[in-house]
Every structure is written in C-alpha cells, then in structure tokens.
Amino acid sequence: MASTYSTNLALELIGTGEQSGVWGTTTNNNFGTLLEQSISGNVTQAITDGTDTTITIPNGTTGVARNMAIEMTGALTATRNLIVPANKKLYFIYNNTTGGFAVTVKVTGQTGVSVPNGAKIALVSNGTDVVSLLNYMASLTLGAALPVTSGGTGVTTSTGTTNVVLSNSPTLVTPALGTPSALVGTNITGTATAFTASNVTTNANLTGGVTSVGNAATVITNANLTGAVTSVGNATSLGSFTSAQLATALTDETGTGANVFATSPTLVTPALGTPSALVGTNITGTATSFTASNVTTNANLTGGVTSVGNAATVVTNANLTGNVTSVGNATTLASIPAISGANLTSLTAANISSGTAGINITGNAATATTATNATNATNATNATNATNASTVTTNANLTGAIVTSSGNATTVNMSPLRSSIVADIPLNNTATYFDGPLVAQGTSGTWFVSGTVCLVCTTAATAFFVKLWDGTTLIASVRGDTSQTNSSIAVSLSGFLASPAGNLRISVNCPLEVTGVIQYNATTLGKDSNIVAIRIA
Numbered sequence: 001m002a003s004t005y006s007t008n009l010a011l012e013l014i015g016t017g018e019q020s021g022v023w024g025t026t027t028n029n030n031f032g033t034l035l036e037q038s039i040s041g042n043v044t045q046a047i048t049d050g051t052d053t054t055i056t057i058p059n060g061t062t063g064v065a066r067n068m069a070i071e072m073t074g075a076l077t078a079t080r081n082l083i084v085p086a087n088k089k090l091y092f093i094y095n096n097t098t099g100g101f102a103v104t105v106k107v108t109g110q111t112g113v114s115v116p117n118g119a120k121i122a123l124v125s126n127g128t129d130v131v132s133l134l135n136y137m138a139s140l141t142l143g144a145a146l147p148v149t150s151g152g153t154g155v156t157t158s159t160g161t162t163n164v165v166l167s168n169s170p171t172l173v174t175p176a177l178g179t180p181s182a183l184v185g186t187n188i189t190g191t192a193t194a195f196t197a198s199n200v201t202t203n204a205n206l207t208g209g210v211t212s213v214g215n216a217a218t219v220i221t222n223a224n225l226t227g228a229v230t231s232v233g234n235a236t237s238l239g240s241f242t243s244a245q246l247a248t249a250l251t252d253e254t255g256t257g258a259n260v261f262a263t264s265p266t267l268v269t270p271a272l273g274t275p276s277a278l279v280g281t282n283i284t285g286t287a288t289s290f291t292a293s294n295v296t297t298n299a300n301l302t303g304g305v306t307s308v309g310n311a312a313t314v315v316t317n318a319n320l321t322g323n324v325t326s327v328g329n330a331t332t333l334a335s336i337p338a339i340s341g342a343n344l345t346s347l348t349a350a351n352i353s354s355g356t357a358g359i360n361i362t363g364n365a366a367t368a369t370t371a372t373n374a375t376n377a378t379n380a381t382n383a384t385n386a387t388n389a390s391t392v393t394t395n396a397n398l399t400g401a402i403v404t405s406s407g408n409a410t411t412v413n414m415s416p417l418r419s420s421i422v423a424d425i426p427l428n429n430t431a432t433y434f435d436g437p438l439v440a441q442g443t444s445g446t447w448f449v450s451g452t453v454c455l456v457c458t459t460a461a462t463a464f465f466v467k468l469w470d471g472t473t474l475i476a477s478v479r480g481d482t483s484q485t486n487s488s489i490a491v492s493l494s495g496f497l498a499s500p501a502g503n504l505r506i507s508v509n510c511p512l513e514v515t516g517v518i519q520y521n522a523t524t525l526g527k528d529s530n531i532v533a534i535r536i537a
Contacts, residue, residue: 005059008087009038012060026060033062038089041067047074047082047097054083054108068092072115076101083108084125090133091123105130417441420520420530427508427516433467436518437531438505449475449504450494451531454519457482457510464516465509468493471502488522496536504533 003026004013011030014023045064047053055064064070065084069092072082076099084091086107095103095115106112110129115121122133146152153164165172177183241249243258257268272278417439427434436453455464461484467477475495482489493506506529510516522528 003060008057008089009034009066010057010059010063010087011035029060034060034066037062037068038066039068042069042071043067044071044073045082047072047076047080047103049074049076049078049080049099052081052083055085057085057087057089065089069094071096072103073097075099076103079104079114081106081112084130086127087125088127089125091125091130092120093123094120416532416534418530418532420527421518422520422526424520425508425518427464427510427518428514430509430511430514433465433507433509434518436506436508436529438503439531439533440503441500441533441535443499443501445535446496446498446537447500447504447533448494448496448536449531449533450492451506452490452492452529453506453508454488454490454522454528455480455482455508455516456486456488456519456522457513457516458486459515460485460513461487462510462513462516464489464491465511466491466493467507468495468504469507470497470500470504473497473501475504488519490528498537504531506531 002015003018004015005011006013011034012026014026019026043064045053045055055070057063057065065087066089068090070082071094074097076097079101080103082093082103082105084105084107091105093105093115095117097103097117100117102114102116104112104114105123107125107129112130113121113123113132123130124133145154145156148154148166158164160175162173246259247253247256255270258266260267419437419439421437425434425436437451439449441447449468451468453466455466461482464480464482465477466480468475475497476493478491478493480489480491497504508516508518519528520526
C-alpha cells in the first residue's frame, strides 16, 4: 500500500508493509525535519511588490508555510497579500517590510487579516481563512504605560473617575481644579459666589448683576454684560450698549427708539419746536405754509411752485414737477432739467435764454422750434417735431415715436459695449461650446453685435465650430479649419438680435481635439478675441 500524507502538516504516512529497510529515513524526515519546522521553524519570506506572494506546505518535504514563525521582508510601494494554504495551522507573523505598508495574510479568495507594518501577530488558519488567534485576555500587565495613540493614557497614576482627560479641549464635569498656576477664564458661565476680578477685559461675557466696589477704572469695550451694572467705586467708563439696553438704565428720557447724537441723526415724527437754526435740504412732504427766500441748485420740489416776489432765477438742475409760474420778476428759467406736465406748446430760443441742457422734457411739447443745440437730452418723449437740432449726443435715451431729423441733425452718436478675453481659454472637451468674449448688455432693445476669435490647435490641424448667440438664440455660426499644428486662424461673426435673453457672446467648440485654444494674445497686442455690441433701437 503506497504512502499517504497528513491533512494539515503533509507528513508522509507509510503504508502497511511499505519501505522495508528504509522506513527510518522517512520517519526521521517526518520527525526531525517536518514536525520540527512546524513547531519551532522560523523563516524569512520576501514579499513581492506588485503581486501576491504564495507559500505552500508540500507533501513530505520542507515548505515555507509549514514554519511556525514567518518574518515578512521586502520593499513595498502599496499594501500586498501573503497567500497561505487552507491547511489548519498556527502562524506567528512579523511584518518587517519597508515602505510603511500592511500585508494581508489570507487563504486565496478570502478576507484574511491585515498585519500593519512593524506589527507582530498570532494568526491561525481555520481550514477556510486566516483569523486572529486571540480576542480576549483575562488580565494584562504591561511593562510600560500604554501610549494614547494605542488607546491608553500614557500615564502610570490617575485621579478622579469616568473618562480619561486629554490635553486639548476636554469637557470636565464638576472638577476640583485647586489653585492653577495659570487659567484663562474665557466664556465662564454660571454663578461665582465669591469672585474678585482686578480687570474686566475686552469680550468678557458676564451674566447676572455686576458690581464694582473698588477702583475698577474701566469696564472695557465689547464686554457683553447682561443684568444690572452698578459702580460703587470709581468705574469711569462703560463699554458698548445698544439704544434699547441704554434706555433701560435711564430714568428721565423722553421719546422712544434710538438715541440721537448731534451729527446726521434720523428722526421719526419729532416735535422740533422753534429751532434757532435749520438747514432745510431735501425736505419732502407737504408744507402748508412755507416761505423760501431762495430756491437753490438741485432743490427737489414737488407740487406747484409759485414765485410772488423777486426770484430772479430758478437755478440749473432744480427738478420741478407740476406747474411753474412766475408772478414777479423771474427773468430767467436756467437750463431746464425736468418739466413734467407743463403743457408747453411752444418754446423758442427767445423764451429760454440758457436752454442748452433740456433733460427729461415730458408731456405734450407739440413743437420745439429753433433749438439749435440740444445736448444731453436723456429722456425726450413724444417730441413730434424738433427742427434744427444739429446734434443728439451719445446716450440719448429716446422713447416714444421714431426720432426724425427734418433739419440739420448731422450726427446720432451711440456708445458701444466692448469686451476682450484676458487669458487663453482651453477647449478641452469635444462635446462642449466654451464661451469666449462676451458683453453684459441687458435684455431690452435691439442690438447689433460683431466679434472675432483667434483659434489654434497645439497638436493637429483641426476644425472649429463657432457661434454668435445670447445663450439661447443663435445669431450667426461658421466653421473654421486650421491648416497645420499651431497655425492660428481668425473667425469673425456679426448680426442683429432684439431683446436678448442673456449676455451676447461668441462660443467655440473643437469637436475633434481636446487641445484647441481661444487665444487672447497671439499678436502680442492683447485683444485677439473680442466682441462689440451697439444698441440700435
């Protein structure tokens, strides 16, 4: 009968009647080599970096996995696996590799146990996988204090009960601190039954009654005090209070609301009596009986304004709404900035001696004749016939009927919106349109827009898809192709759009390469990709 081998240690089991005269050699190998290896064997095994390392227990001959103790060595760049056979067996493992990585000891296809770098551990193969040999100790005596990083306290003596206290930000419950050599009392709450503070400093949050019975010269700014504050000594200064907090400390105040100081207060329905001096700038509301000797520049007057004395001039930029009537000697209406509802049917240069800044003329001005130079006409509505206006200047916002020059208006000036990119924009996604130059023009009006983008691909000759739009509506589009690597092309688009939904812009897609670029400075002049928009209606 031929030899067989034991299940776990693979010792040779001599068949009955076999190996006559030589059985001693087999027995010596079993006892002197294989059993000795499994009981007291200590072997070094290099762990392969980059793949699993497998060790075995071969039948009847020596094998690394049969050893009791295995020291793992080698330089690792990542965590690795040591694969052992499923044979039931005890292992003492030492991870002595370099690189700082763990090695998992396991049966192939199983979970095993991860052994940290530098760790020594007792493991056992249970016939299915490798598991830890121990999970309980009835008692343990250490030769030195267990460090905090290993779950210990790092100390050999202690005081108090329950949780261990570490140095950073602990929460203590009714501790007896004794007399500390240093203590910063920030955010102390509760009731201090006997507490003397020589100084109450910035940002001290004190609750309850605070009494100074000594010489506390100052309760410093930002001390948040709640409750009554009483000075029995020489506290000469208090910190910051709100009006509501200060009002509770006063006994002879008048009125309610915020405290009033001398410079620029805001008063609500005050009774001022008869002030010795009062500058009535920006007075609004209705003055039932009011006499003003002079109505000066930028006086914003609403309602009817009547001059019954000798007001020689209603000065430039007086914004008057309602009827303006001169009953006295108002000889000049200077630079009329805003006349609303005045029903002026005929104004000539003889009537308006300084009428060069006719801003905000509204109502029914049916005919304005011989206005030889009307500048800064910001909002002129329903002006049905304005003749001989030589120039309507930039930013004239005209609403109502179409503005027609039937005389000598030689120029209508318009201010364009311009924008250029200030850095290259990479086209690094073949499915995406990337925004190049754009302007923020708003959503009203009709716009003419024109622009140019400079394009290049740094790796190949390629195609670019370019569109001019507002993010929703397409105005114009074109394809541009480069002839070779790093060869720039310029692509220009223009068109018109009414009531744009978003910013007017030029967007570019490079459908074949991820190395396309919208350039800003290929010419070294810094404005290679730009856009300009002009409102035309």
